[in-house]
Amino acid sequence: MVSSRPTSSTSRGTKKTRRGGADCDTARIGFVGAGKLATAIITGLISQRGQVDPKRIYVSAPTTINTDSLKITYPGIHTSKRNIDIFGRFDCDIVFICCPPNVIRSLYKIGGSRPAALTTNFIPNMRHPVYIISLVFGFTVQQIKECLLNPENPGRYTAQFFRCVISHPIAYGVGHWWIDTEPDSERFPNLVREIFTRIALIEYVPESLLDTVCIIVGSGITFCYYFINAIADGAVKKGMPRKMAVKFAAKIASSTSQTILTTDINANQLKEDASSPSGGAIYGQMILDKSEVSSGICGAIEASYKRSQTLALTGKTENIE
Template sequence: MQKSDLLLDKTVGFIGGGNMAQAIGIGLIKKNALKPNNIWASSNTEKTLSVWKDYGMNATLHNYEVIEHCDIIFLSVKPHILNEALQTCKSPSGVFKGKLYISVIVGISLNVLEEKLSKIDENPKIVRSMPNTPMMVSEGITVYCCSNVPEAEEKIVKTLFSLLGMCEKISESLINSAGGLTGSGPAYLYTVIEALADGVVKKGVPRELATKFAAQVLVGAGKMVLKTEKHPGQLKDEVCSPNGSTIAGISEIERGGVRSSMINAVEAAVNKSDELALLSIKD
């Protein structure tokens, strides 16, 4: 049995149809893991739903319809509107029973999710996750933890995420910390790609080629780290010849504080997630 076979008879829904939800939904279609008519998404705007309709997926303005039609429900709204979204998830025909919910919401703990979801479902099975948008091209990273999820259903969750990239189960205490890199990291590296491209555009390389080269440099460097299992510092040293062009560039990177800026960026993202977690407890 192939991994994707576990999803063939499943219906997957998204409460909140924004960028992260689209990355997962479209990614699953591109991997042929789900048919478009087995995917549902809700949003409060027709503009957001038009993306889902363009791919042949089901779209609705009513959140509860997603839960009614789906076995697996992603909670993919912004943290500050979770309460409002869940209030519109209550079924007109009664309380839901034992649905599987996967949260991709920053900072909201399993305990808080359980408290909130118990108001619409008698026995919610909950996964807290932190994926990232490169899932759309099957190069994502997802970290997750569970509450009240049977082994068979956790296997389905891991299969779903693994189809779209790397997937690791970790302690909930590490979710915010890991998410500061895995969830936010692509944005940092898009900035790096743009900056690297700017550097060679400055020296005469056409923009389209410059961006392509810069992106491939990051892809190649990442694969070198993963496949050789060498320390990044060692791989860096292997490129830096004495009195060469690369070490001259590295010197400028250190002079500009790029390393410190990256560390600070991750720390700032983690701190913001912790702040959102505290707000969700007070809410």
């Protein structure tokens, strides 16, 4: 699946000679954090239509647990234990901030009146535009800025900041980027737009809604897989082979989603339209209601939100259940 399209990453100048900004085929793409979301984006960029040479990917994380496995999967990726390398030594053009929210909260805790730097020293003033895209739940763009830019002289930077949420299927070329800036506007950099659109659809969401989107997308996706599996379990119970059952369940989920998106008809109405009087579907729905599935899912979304909020507000990672 790895793209064979050649890129000109090796032909770009060294830090000394680089100026004016990179293009789609030369941009260095950095990640602070190497967990599930960074891996999903990296997989999309390298394996799907992203056509990015692994040599243009730079990742930092405090341990080598995740970076080692990335290096095995995608030989050529550069890694470091120091976040500052993403901006300094590796001199990236686009940087995704993908560390957990408690990490950012702890910077605010130890920093006193202003946060400590995520990069040990604040990031250098790079001689080319750098686009910094935060995926961190619970922190505004302004707060992320404060953890990276030198407060003595924040105005001297050429860095532009954005906040975004991704859907995990971005790894398979079928995801979304939800971003706090209109993707067609002048404020949205061409370089970022071109790289984003290679692997997924981009949609605007106001920053004030991004925490909720983060939970609906981050946890909602896992709940959808859970629901698809549950439907498949029912079919397996009736004797259908597992693989076939999962495919059927996934196709049902796909066509129902498409119906909602293309018709704009309310999901409740569509549910009623698909249930015949005294038919099997309504009998099944009674069981779902009795089992409080709807309020259970709603509660699960709320629990996910609360957990992320705890990480972001207190910085505490202990298991509270």
